[in-house]
Amino acid sequence: MAECARTLVLGVGSLIRGDDAIGVLAAQRLRARPDLPPGVVVRDGGTAGLGLIPMWEGFDRLVLIDAVEMGLPAGAIRRFTWDEARVSGHERALSAHQTDLADALLLAETLKMLPPEVVIFGVQPGSMEWDQPLSSAVERALPDLIDALLNELRSELTDGAKNTLD
Amino acid sequence: MTKKTTRPDGVTGNGKEVRINVHHVTRVEGHGNIVVDVRDGSLERCELEIVETPRFFEAMLRGRPYLQASHITSRICGICACGHATASLRATEHALNVQVSEQTKLLRKLIMHGEMLDSHILHVYMLVAPDFLGVGSVIPLATSHPDIVKRALRMKQFAGDLCATFAGRHTHPIAMTVGGFTHFPEREQVEALRERAEALMPDVDATVELFATLPWPQFERETEFVALIQPDEYGFIDGMIGSTENAPIPVDEYRTVTNERLEVHSTAKHTAHKRESYMVGALARYHLKHEFLHPRAKAAAAHLGLSAPCFNPYYNSVAQVVEIVHCFDDAIRLLDTVLERGITPEAPAPVHLRPGARGAGAVDVPRGILFHEYQIGEDGLIEEANCVIPTGQNLGNIDRDMRALVPTLLSEPVETITQRLEMLVRAYDPCISCSTHFLNVEFVGN
Numbered sequence: 244m245a246e247c248a249r250t251l252v253l254g255v256g257s258l259i260r261g262d263d264a265i266g267v268l269a270a271q272r273l274r275a276r277p278d279l280p281p282g283v284v285v286r287d288g289g290t291a292g293l294g295l296i297p298m299w300e301g302f303d304r305l306v307l308i309d310a311v312e313m314g315l316p317a318g319a320i321r322r323f324t325w326d327e328a329r330v331s332g333h334e335r336a337l338s339a340h341q342t343d344l345a346d347a348l349l350l351a352e353t354l355k356m357l358p359p360e361v362v363i364f365g366v367q368p369g370s371m372e373w374d375q376p377l378s379s380a381v382e383r384a385l386p387d388l389i390d391a392l393l394n395e396l397r398s399e400l401t402d403g404a405k406n407t408l409d
Numbered sequence: 410m411t412k413k414t415t416r417p418d419g420v421t422g423n424g425k426e427v428r429i430n431v432h433h434v435t436r437v438e439g440h441g442n443i444v445v446d447v448r449d450g451s452l453e454r455c456e457l458e459i460v461e462t463p464r465f466f467e468a469m470l471r472g473r474p475y476l477q478a479s480h481i482t483s484r485i486c487g488i489c490a491c492g493h494a495t496a497s498l499r500a501t502e503h504a505l506n507v508q509v510s511e512q513t514k515l516l517r518k519l520i521m522h523g524e525m526l527d528s529h530i531l532h533v534y535m536l537v538a539p540d541f542l543g544v545g546s547v548i549p550l551a552t553s554h555p556d557i558v559k560r561a562l563r564m565k566q567f568a569g570d571l572c573a574t575f576a577g578r579h580t581h582p583i584a585m586t587v588g589g590f591t592h593f594p595e596r597e598q599v600e601a602l603r604e605r606a607e608a609l610m611p612d613v614d615a616t617v618e619l620f621a622t623l624p625w626p627q628f629e630r631e632t633e634f635v636a637l638i639q640p641d642e643y644g645f646i647d648g649m650i651g652s653t654e655n656a657p658i659p660v661d662e663y664r665t666v667t668n669e670r671l672e673v674h675s676t677a678k679h680t681a682h683k684r685e686s687y688m689v690g691a692l693a694r695y696h697l698k699h700e701f702l703h704p705r706a707k708a709a710a711a712h713l714g715l716s717a718p719c720f721n722p723y724y725n726s727v728a729q730v731v732e733i734v735h736c737f738d739d740a741i742r743l744l745d746t747v748l749e750r751g752i753t754p755e756a757p758a759p760v761h762l763r764p765g766a767r768g769a770g771a772v773d774v775p776r777g778i779l780f781h782e783y784q785i786g787e788d789g790l791i792e793e794a795n796c797v798i799p800t801g802q803n804l805g806n807i808d809r810d811m812r813a814l815v816p817t818l819l820s821e822p823v824e825t826i827t828q829r830l831e832m833l834v835r836a837y838d839p840c841i842s843c844s845t846h847f848l849n850v851e852f853v854g855n
Contacts, residue, residue, distance in 0.1 A: 294579070297566055346548075353551035354559055 248284045250396060251302040251358070253295070255288040255309045255344050261375040262317070262368030266308040268377070269364075269388050276389075280396050295347045296356055304360040306395060308388070309344055311365030318367060318380035320388055322395065325352075325361035364392060429827050443830050445815055470794040475501050475785050476587060482781065482796065483581050486840060488531070490581045491524045491572060492774030493781070493796075495646060499770025500781040501587050503661070506766075507758050512750070513589040514646075516575050519743050520582065521645045521772065522736045523572030527565055528775035529691070529729040529736075532838045533620065534561035537726045540832050541623040557619065560612050564733075567605050571740060574598050588757030596752065603744045606737060613737050617709045620730045626829060629720040630813045632686070632806055634693035635666060637773045643694070643701040643735060645773040651697040652687070653718075660771040663780045667797050686805030689777025690838065691728035692719065703742075706735035722810050723836045729775075762789050776800055776838050800839045807837055 254270025256263040267287050274285040284302075288295050299305045313321060325348060351357045366388060369378035377385075429445040466485050470478055479497040483490040495517055502509060534557070535547040542557075544550045551558040569579045574594045577584030584592035637644070637660075638651030649657035650666050658666055687693075696717050699710065710716065710731045715724055762785070769782040777799025784793040810833055818826045 293562065294566070294569065296562060349548055350551055350558070353548060354555050354562075356559075 249282045249302060250284070250304040250306060251299050252283060252285040252306045252308070252392065252396070253288040253298065254286075255290070255295070255307060257290050257371075259374055261371045261373075262366070262378055262381045263310045263371045264377060265310050265366045265368070265381055265385070265388075269308045269366075269385065269392065272385070272389055273392055276393070278393070283396050292343070293347055293350065295344070296351045296354075299351075299358055300356065302358045305358040305362070306392065307344065307361070307363045308392070309363065309365060310368040310371065311363070313365060313367050315367040316380070317369030317378055318384035320367075320384060320391060321365045322391065323363055323365065325357070325363065328363055328365075362395065364388065364395075429823065429830070431827060431831060443811070443827075443834065445811070445826070445830065447815065447819065467794045467796055470783070470791045473791050475505070475783070475789050475791060478781075478783060478791060478794070479585060479587070480581075485796070485798075487580055488528050489524065489774045489776070489779070489840065491520050491576055491585075492645075492772050492779055494576075494582050494585050495521060496770045496772040496774075496779050496781040496796075497783075498585060498587055499647060499772065500768050500783045501770070501785065503768030503770060504766040504783055504785050505587070505760050505762065505768070507588050507760055509589055509758050510755060512753060512755065513758075515743060515746060515750075516590060516593075517585070517646060518644065519740060519747070520572055520575045520585070521774075522740045522743070523568050523570075523575070525645065525736050525775055526568035526733060526740075527572065528838075529733050530561055530565045530568060530616075532775070533616075533726050533729055533733070534558070534565075536835055536838070537832075538619075538623075540828070540835070560615060564609060564612050564616070567602075567609055570605075571602055574602055586757050587760055589755065590757065593752050593754045596748070599744060599747055599752070603741065603748065606741050606744065609737065613734055616730060616733060617712060620727065621713050625714075625721070625723045625727065626832065627721065628723065628810075628814055628817070628833075630722075630810055631720050632688050632722075632809075634696040635687045635689050635778060635802070636694040636697045637771055637778055638697050639701075641701065643698045643703075643739075647771065650771070650778065653696055660780070661769045661782075663769055663771065663782070663797065667780070667802065686809055687802065688722070688725075688806045688837075689773075689799045689802045690725050691732050691775075692722070692725040693777065694773060695719075695728040695731060702731065703735050703738040705738055706731050709734045722806070722833060725836045725838065729838070762787050767793075774799060776840055777802060798840075800837075803837050803839060807834060807839070 252270060252273060254266035254268070254273075256266040258264045258267055267289060270285050270287050273279070279285070286298060288298060288307075291298070311321070313319065315321070348357065348361070366381060366384060369380050376382075428447070429443065431443040466482055470481060473481065478501055479494040482497045483494040485493050501507070535550075538557070539546055539550050542550060542554060544553060547558060572582075573579035575584070575590075576582030577592045584590050633655075634653040636651055637646075637648040638657060639648040647660070649659055650663060651657050652666070695710070695715065696719070699707070699717060702710070710727075713727045713730060715727045715731060764787040766785040766787075767783070769780060771781075772779050779799055780795070780797040782793075782795045783791055786792050811830055814829065814833060815826065818829055821829075
């Protein structure tokens with residue numbers, strides 16, 4: 244590649260917990276697209292917890308895809324920045340097994356190990372029961388999610404991120 | 410997904426009467442409550458209550474093909490997944506008389522070193538250190554001591570990659586099977602690990618320096634220590650069951666050591682051997698084989714103020730730091746051996762089924778000695794299974810330590826007593842999600 248990768252798309256979640264699989268499934272679909280813009284890398288973050296932090300090292304823009312409880316109808320998609328979504332600082336008990344995305348983002352931010360631009364695509368889950376497929380509402384939302392992601396990837400990096408490229 | 414964390418504390422006291430009820434001790438794996446009841450200066454009740462949902466893995470294994478056992482049992486725990494898988498494989502291999510190659514033994518050692526490092530680094534840096542550095546958890550620690558947290562993440566990442574390279578996947582190994590491996594890494598991957606291990610030496614030294622400065626609480630209670638012992642190494646797989654108060658016992662006689670029984674206030678089975686309880690884990694291993702530590706680890710122990718005998722349970726974390734040093738140096742030695750020998754992609758050793766096959770396997774996982782025992786039918790299906798988990802073996806000791814500790818602290822403010830008890834529980838590095846077997850349907854009244 245002539246241009247070095249600037250954007251990481253990271254799908255996170257558990258494939259075996261119903262709608263929590265949406266992030267990983269979206270990443271899988273996206274990675275298979277022939278029309279991905281240049282400079283974009285797509286990875287499956289799974290349930291890596293703190294292991295996510297080294298995955299996004301060196302990128303200018305991080306696009307996360309995850310099931311997010313937003314109090315919306317199942318399948319609803321929202322795009323927001325990390326600034327808009329940041330969990331307010333309260334002490335969270337980190338466990339080896341249960342470090343979630345918010346923990347990893349919070350810790351990385353505190354350590355200044357986050358890319359300059361962080362965007363989250365949240366999909367409202369219907370149900371996250373063990374060993375269940377996607378609910379029909381979330382499954383129906385998948386094509387729209389992919390379109391929204393492709394639009395995001397085709398858009399320019401923000402000024403903030405661009406400035407770090409000099 | 411975000412989750413709620415609530416931690417209501419009922420803490421009252423006026424010196425002669427202390428009631429402490431810590432719901433969900435933080436910074437341990439799984440869930441545990443501490444209950445302390447003191448009236449008129451006399452300790453009425455002092456217990457670690459286990460509230461985690463019991464596990465039914467032993468029952469789940471019955472009727473399953475023997476090849477599935479290690480994959481099913483590795484799901485008992487996310488951090489000791491390789492330990493469970495290895496103990497499971499050893500139990501099956503003993504039952505079916507399968508002889509594994511030198512290469513298989515070598516690769517399994519590397520995997521266990523990776524797991525030991527991953528678990529200990531997380532425990533000492535993220536679960537124990539916050540107590541000493543005046544913060545409640547690792548995120549405020551990242552604000553006050555970012556370099557320390559970054560170091561922990563670097564070291565932990567290496568440990569996870571060490572495991573994943575040889576086990577095929579980080580968390581829940583996929584390349585390990587009865588008789589050997591189904592997948593082998595490329596030489597370049599092993600070389601890369603070797604380089605990274607070398608580059609992390611300053612971080613290992615810094616770890617020792619950091620933990621040498623921490624004011625470990627002083628508390629002692631004589632206890633029996635139990636760990637696996639090997640003839641000429643500080644290892645974690647196979648061997649005999651060593652005890653500071655008994656001659657070594659073969660692994661297949663483990664039941665004479667563990668003597669599992671049920672305790673009223675917890676859903677976990679407690680164990681006892683020569684005394685009313687015993688301790689397993691890093692401090693136990695140190696007692697039983699510190700002479701086989703790598704030189705740098707021995708030096709670290711001296712620098713940290715650890716020498717045998719040491720009956721201070723808080724020093725279990727110190728022993729874990731010593732094991733971090735040892736496992737780094739030993740991993741480098743093992744990686745060099747792998748590079749020297751080269752890796753031979755060999756098929757797993759052959760297996761021959763026969764009636765009445767029964768065997769036990771033992772691995773010293775981060776928290777202590779772990780036993781698996783299976784009976785396998787001639788059709789290859791598991792007829793019986795038993796797992797004795799290390800944390801279950803520590804519970805009796807934790808209870809007795811707390812019972813001895815509380816009376817020495819009664820003049821302190823209640824917050825101090827609470828913190829000391831929580832630190833005591835954390836020092837054992839309990840992983841409570843593994844250790845419960847039976848559903849407790851009895852209501853313990855007030």
